[in-house]
Structure formats: structure tokens, C-alpha cells
Amino acid sequence: MEVKQDMDFNDFRNNCWGQATKILEEISNADKEDDLMYYLEEIYYDEIPTLTEVNDLLAYDWEQVYDAIGLKNFEIDSDTINSALSSIADWTSASNRYLTVSDVYDYEENMSEAEKSEVIDEVHQLMFNLADKLNVLQDSDEDDYDDNLSDAQDAANELDSYCEEHLETESCNKIYHDITESIEDME
Numbered sequence: 001m002e003v004k005q006d007m008d009f010n011d012f013r014n015n016c017w018g019q020a021t022k023i024l025e026e027i028s029n030a031d032k033e034d035d036l037m038y039y040l041e042e043i044y045y046d047e048i049p050t051l052t053e054v055n056d057l058l059a060y061d062w063e064q065v066y067d068a069i070g071l072k073n074f075e076i077d078s079d080t081i082n083s084a085l086s087s088i089a090d091w092t093s094a095s096n097r098y099l100t101v102s103d104v105y106d107y108e109e110n111m112s113e114a115e116k117s118e119v120i121d122e123v124h125q126l127m128f129n130l131a132d133k134l135n136v137l138q139d140s141d142e143d144d145y146d147d148n149l150s151d152a153q154d155a156a157n158e159l160d161s162y163c164e165e166h167l168e169t170e171s172c173n174k175i176y177h178d179i180t181e182s183i184e185d186m187e
Helices: 009-015 019-029 033-043 051-060 062-069 078-098 113-138 145-166 170-184
Strands: none
Touching: 009 019, 009 033, 009 051, 019 033, 019 051, 019 062, 033 062, 051 062, 078 113, 078 170, 113 145, 113 170, 145 170
């Protein structure tokens, strides 16, 4: 026997199961219930889906559903952030031993040791600033994630540019570049 029934969002919420219930909860929390219903009407305009088909769509193709209804899939890339923070910590520790005034590009050709030390201090300050921005990013919620990611990427670019301009050592520039490149690739 086949039964056809009009269903609204709450009917789906009360009758779906498994992963679909989590997806419906997230849709509800984002106030996207109407958007979901319009989307379902759009994709099933010439057929009547079974409850199982709708449940499976929500459970297994939720990224497609989120894209269609304008719901951002919010997930922090903790592995990349932790890797960058670890690289910063490793490099900061190593640079205290290995980054010397001889690594500073003497573009004025008369820089004093004190001026070169200031460059090294600035490199460290930029690294600490980037680490702070990454920690803020890691603690972000969905509302401020994009702004915090942009701040971290700006800090990474500032560090990268400063190092390329002021440090002669290719390995120094490579390490800084590797740290900043991973952050730039985050979305």
C-alpha cells in the first residue's frame, strides 16, 4: 500500500532518524526550515519522495542541502591551526638560538647591531601576534570565524612579508613561508 502525505518541517523532524535528525536540528537552529522545505519542493517537483529518500538525502547529502539552502558548514580546521602553532613554537624556540644579527638583510649597509636586533625582535613579535590570532581563531564560533580567519591570514602575510624583506637566510624565509602558506589555504 502506498500512502501520500503532506509533510512540513516538524513532520520531518518527528519522523526522520539517525544523522538526518542532527541535520534537521542544525537547520532549525539556523532558522532555515522554510529554505529546506522550498528546496525539497524544488528537487522533488515531479515526484513524490518516500520518507526514507528524504531521510537519506539529509543524512548522506547534507553538504549539498546546506549549499542549496545557504547554510554554511562550519568546521574549524584545528589540525592546520595546531600545526601552525607548533611550527611557530618550534621556530621561536630555535630562532632564539639560531637567528642572529648576521641573518638580517643589511639593506642600508650600515645597520648597527642594535638595529639588526630590533629586526629580530620584530620577527618574534610578529610570530607572537600570529600565534595570538590563531588561538582566537581556534576558539571562534560560527559568527566570528570569517573575521578571525581573515585576521590570522593578515598576520601571517605580515610575518611572511617582513621576513622576506628583512632576513637573508633562505631557510628562515622557508619556515616562515610554510607557516603562513598553511594558514592562507584555510577557508
